[in-house]
Amino acid sequence: MSDPAAQGVEVADRRFPTEAKYFMAIGVFFALIATIYLIFSDGEWIGVSLLYAAVIVALVCAWFMTTRVQGAQADVELYEEGEGDQTVYLPTRSHWPFLLALGTVVTANGFSVGMWLFVPGVIVFLYALAGFIREGRDRA
Amino acid sequence: MTGEPHERRPRWLVPSLSALTAVVISGCDLGLPSPITREGENVTRLWSVFTILALAIVALIIGLIVVVVIRYRRGHRDDIPSQRQYNFPLEITYTVIPLVIVGVLFGLTIPVQENLGSKEGAADVYVEVVGFQWQWQFRYFEDESYEGDPRIVVSGSPEQVPVLVLPVDATVRFRLVAQDVIHSFWVPEFLEKRDLIPGAETDVSPGIDNVVEVETTETGEWTGRCAEYCGLQHAYMDFELRVVDEAEWQSWSSEAADATGEEGT
Amino acid sequence: MTATREVPPTGVEAQPLVEEPAAPERRLSGFLRWTTSTDHKDVGLSYMITAFVFFLAAGCLALLMRAELADPGQEMVGPGTFNELFTMHGSIMLLVFLSPFAFGIANYCVPLMIGARDMAFPRINLLSYWIYLGGGLSMVFGFVTADGAADFGWFAYTPLSDSVRSPGLGAELWLVGVALLGISGILSALNIVVTVFTMRTRGMTMFRMPILVWNFVVVSVMVLLVFPVLTAAAAMLWTDRNLGSVVYDATAGGQPIIWQHLFWFFGHPEVYILVLPYFGVVTEVFAVFSRRPVYGYKGLVFATCSIGALSLGVWAHHMYATGAVLLPFFGVMTMLIAVPTGVKMFNWLGTMWLGRVRFSTAMTFAIGFLAVFVIGGVTGVILASPALDFHLTDSYFVVAHFHYVLSGGAVFGVFAAIYYWWPKWFGKKLHEGWGHVHFWLNFIGFNLTFFVQFILGLEGMPRRVADYTEASGFRPLNVVSSIGAAVLGVSVLPFLWNAYRTWRRGEPAGDDPWDGQTLEWATSSPPPIGNFPEGLPPVRSERPLWDLKYPDRKATTGADPAARKATR
Numbered sequence A: 001m002s003d004p005a006a007q008g009v010e011v012a013d014r015r016f017p018t019e020a021k022y023f024m025a026i027g028v029f030f031a032l033i034a035t036i037y038l039i040f041s042d043g044e045w046i047g048v049s050l051l052y053a054a055v056i057v058a059l060v061c062a063w064f065m066t067t068r069v070q071g072a073q074a075d076v077e078l079y080e081e082g083e084g085d086q087t088v089y090l091p092t093r094s095h096w097p098f099l100l101a102l103g104t105v106v107t108a109n110g111f112s113v114g115m116w117l118f119v120p121g122v123i124v125f126l127y128a129l130a131g132f133i134r135e136g137r138d139r140a
Numbered sequence B: 001m002t003g004e005p006h007e008r009r010p011r012w013l014v015p016s017l018s019a020l021t022a023v024v025i026s027g028c029d030l031g032l033p034s035p036i037t038r039e040g041e042n043v044t045r046l047w048s049v050f051t052i053l054a055l056a057i058v059a060l061i062i063g064l065i066v067v068v069v070i071r072y073r074r075g076h077r078d079d080i081p082s083q084r085q086y087n088f089p090l091e092i093t094y095t096v097i098p099l100v101i102v103g104v105l106f107g108l109t110i111p112v113q114e115n116l117g118s119k120e121g122a123a124d125v126y127v128e129v130v131g132f133q134w135q136w137q138f139r140y141f142e143d144e145s146y147e148g149d150p151r152i153v154v155s156g157s158p159e160q161v162p163v164l165v166l167p168v169d170a171t172v173r174f175r176l177v178a179q180d181v182i183h184s185f186w187v188p189e190f191l192e193k194r195d196l197i198p199g200a201e202t203d204v205s206p207g208i209d210n211v212v213e214v215e216t217t218e219t220g221e222w223t224g225r226c227a228e229y230c231g232l233q234h235a236y237m238d239f240e241l242r243v244v245d246e247a248e249w250q251s252w253s254s255e256a257a258d259a260t261g262e263e264g265t
Numbered sequence C: 001m002t003a004t005r006e007v008p009p010t011g012v013e014a015q016p017l018v019e020e021p022a023a024p025e026r027r028l029s030g031f032l033r034w035t036t037s038t039d040h041k042d043v044g045l046s047y048m049i050t051a052f053v054f055f056l057a058a059g060c061l062a063l064l065m066r067a068e069l070a071d072p073g074q075e076m077v078g079p080g081t082f083n084e085l086f087t088m089h090g091s092i093m094l095l096v097f098l099s100p101f102a103f104g105i106a107n108y109c110v111p112l113m114i115g116a117r118d119m120a121f122p123r124i125n126l127l128s129y130w131i132y133l134g135g136g137l138s139m140v141f142g143f144v145t146a147d148g149a150a151d152f153g154w155f156a157y158t159p160l161s162d163s164v165r166s167p168g169l170g171a172e173l174w175l176v177g178v179a180l181l182g183i184s185g186i187l188s189a190l191n192i193v194v195t196v197f198t199m200r201t202r203g204m205t206m207f208r209m210p211i212l213v214w215n216f217v218v219v220s221v222m223v224l225l226v227f228p229v230l231t232a233a234a235a236m237l238w239t240d241r242n243l244g245s246v247v248y249d250a251t252a253g254g255q256p257i258i259w260q261h262l263f264w265f266f267g268h269p270e271v272y273i274l275v276l277p278y279f280g281v282v283t284e285v286f287a288v289f290s291r292r293p294v295y296g297y298k299g300l301v302f303a304t305c306s307i308g309a310l311s312l313g314v315w316a317h318h319m320y321a322t323g324a325v326l327l328p329f330f331g332v333m334t335m336l337i338a339v340p341t342g343v344k345m346f347n348w349l350g351t352m353w354l355g356r357v358r359f360s361t362a363m364t365f366a367i368g369f370l371a372v373f374v375i376g377g378v379t380g381v382i383l384a385s386p387a388l389d390f391h392l393t394d395s396y397f398v399v400a401h402f403h404y405v406l407s408g409g410a411v412f413g414v415f416a417a418i419y420y421w422w423p424k425w426f427g428k429k430l431h432e433g434w435g436h437v438h439f440w441l442n443f444i445g446f447n448l449t450f451f452v453q454f455i456l457g458l459e460g461m462p463r464r465v466a467d468y469t470e471a472s473g474f475r476p477l478n479v480v481s482s483i484g485a486a487v488l489g490v491s492v493l494p495f496l497w498n499a500y501r502t503w504r505r506g507e508p509a510g511d512d513p514w515d516g517q518t519l520e521w522a523t524s525s526p527p528p529i530g531n532f533p534e535g536l537p538p539v540r541s542e543r544p545l546w547d548l549k550y551p552d553r554k555a556t557t558g559a560d561p562a563a564r565k566a567t568r
Helices: A018-040 A045-067 A096-113 A115-138 B005-025 B038-071 B088-117 B246-264 C030-036 C040-069 C079-113 C122-144 C169-198 C211-242 C256-290 C297-311 C327-352 C361-384 C386-392 C396-426 C432-459 C475-490 C492-505 C544-549 C561-567
Strands: B125-132 B135-141 B152-155 B163-167 B171-178 B183-187 B192-196 B211-215 B220-226 B238-244
Touching: A018 A045, A018 C211, A018 C297, A018 C327, A045 C211, A045 C256, A096 A115, A096 C122, A096 C169, A096 C211, A115 C122, B038 B088, B038 B192, B038 B211, B038 C327, B038 C361, B038 C386, B088 C327, B088 C386, B125 B163, B125 B183, B125 B192, B152 B163, B152 B246, B163 B246, B171 B183, B171 B192, B192 B211, B192 C386, B238 B246, C030 C040, C040 C079, C040 C122, C040 C396, C040 C475, C079 C122, C079 C169, C079 C211, C079 C256, C079 C396, C122 C169, C169 C211, C211 C256, C211 C297, C256 C297, C256 C327, C256 C361, C256 C396, C297 C327, C327 C361, C327 C386, C361 C386, C361 C396, C361 C432, C386 C432, C396 C432, C396 C492, C432 C475, C432 C492, C475 C492
Parallel strands: B125 B171, B163 B238
Antiparallel strands: B125 B135, B135 B152, B171 B211, B183 B192, B183 B220, B220 B238
């Protein structure tokens, strides 16, 4: 099961998977657009920098998809019945996201409303963040 | 669309196109106000090309939808229809045709837009349009430097909207200046508007072209409005445009210049 | 293939990370389910229900505006309140309703459609929902502050939105809300991208994913590229207002135009972020109710990707009238978007062509979507021409245009999605008769409201005005528009009744009520935690369930010989 070739199934080369190609295409396209815009826009540097930032983001993603996560869907070409990846930990209930969001929202409002909201917000946020991280760590 | 549609399409295309032609021949501006500037006439022509094409495309798509709804409704035919998924030549066709249409439309746009933006030679009248919350002021200058004291200043009051008086058959150059927030100078019959951006007249915001030029072609009175949302009284930030003949323009401008001079001293 | 798989022997310890669950987990209920369940289906429903409540609220704001505009003079609300109304109407509809509703659909449907058990990061999923709700409420709470809600328009142009012209807590809360919604959107998008890229079931290659999933990939990548720009722009506006920086302040060396560039770099792709998910929805609906494969599937995928890519290069077409932008560049880029959009239209028609079209409510809404969206699309090409845009921008023509795209297009898509997946979500079918009443009221009301606004805009009515004069001649069409708005408002009532009725005594729908094609119909309605207890059908095309049901009627590249035999 771990060796697709043993099952006589033709498996596409996933060293440069579709996911990576997708981001690569975005990066190349934006590089083209950004360069055209750079030449003709006569120093409209906001758009130029935003477009080049998009190029960088896309290329980083393409690199990441090629080098780091190529194994994540190694068996996706197999025509078996299956349930997908069963090795990932997927919790079905947790109260930490709610508390973390509460902390985030209260803190953000505190920026504008005042310290009396900001300080409790930060406390809830830090408490929930710690709980959120520890929950993730404890389950292993 | 696997084969059959081709011979079907004209059946819907022909009547819709002829209906459109009828609309065009009836000679309206397809909803657009009739222009009072030379530049506006070009916009009207461009508008009719775009609109007729747009209506044709809408008619085509709606027509095809109607065909689908009538011909391909399930009804009692509870079988499984053709499962054909690709028709490469057809797909290329309906990619290339829109591409060509877009190319043509873009080609038609460019000259009109360059004409709207062109400011060659000297103009007859130089007006600085000043917008502030929520009123207009019109300052008439002698030349394109817009320097020194304006010859005429027209201001509005809470009871009376300001009146922008212009001579007919003259080239008028507007320099748009905002004093607080962004406004937009719009006489609908000009068929163009431009924003007034704070800081545009200084070096702070380079590359902002806030000068518009029009050639007036008709006498009459029209309403101008602020088109860019600018706060509480935005809806009431109107002005009046009065385009007058040469004689009236001469008498008005000398009177107004005197009045402005008296206020100044 | 239900046994737990071993971890590939690459890590330090090769042992299963998950034990066999002893018994199926019991579903939570009520408040606990809302706040603590990380199941993607629960989060998805929370998103959609919350977004729909915001939709109703923002719709009420619109009705108030239309009531005020039905007649010249100030009758119901003054200009101050009116400005708050349209600001919040736009902000809620765009940021708190359409986009989160789409994320709700993504949460519910994407894992099911790719055969996954859940989203990749279930807890972050729940986190982003609650940040979204908090952000939306922060924005709306502006109404109960002393100075009222934000009133600088949903695109908050500087310097109108600075601390001098728009003081008050409402404006601050709007900024906080925008920043929070931005964060929430980024988290959701990240989750969707990772889910689609790492959790697909066997056989589900990228080019076998349903179009809806593809659209969510494109949308999510766009969100990741542009939402940070919005959040950064909002943060800079916040520092301008509160800490004395002068990024956007022309009187102190800043540039107001920077805000427009940053905002529209987010704002234009945002429009596609709002509408692309519903393109996906109607694609699924067209295929299922025509009993056809998605016509030109690969072309459609490329069209979607090019719309997404092009949409990042067109932001300044909102700024033609500033006189500060490169007109030909943005003109041609914007018009080019019409090409892939046209391809999609013909693909949808091709999907229905030769089909066996069944006019369920979902299908009717999808066809209605197509009919109104084409009007929104062609007027978009008109607006793309700078020469014409100088007249049309900031007028009611633009208002009509984007309502045809978003209120006609996207909201029809929302209802198509609701009627299509309701059986999957709740196990009961909505009543078709009431559904059609809803559709026709909606369709007629919508066109009555917004078509006349094209003409109003051409005649010279600027957008965002609280009032107009009798002399302007705008009155008759405004009356028509307001009557249409009333019909549109009423059209929601049959839907609400339908939902209530179905909840009380709807007939059970079964697993696959529409003769579906994609994997979400291959499990129970609603699916249990873990989604596919019975395993999945093999995935060999983008219609695994269809292939299972009709093994001898697979999609063909050329003419379909089986169909010819059947019809003769």
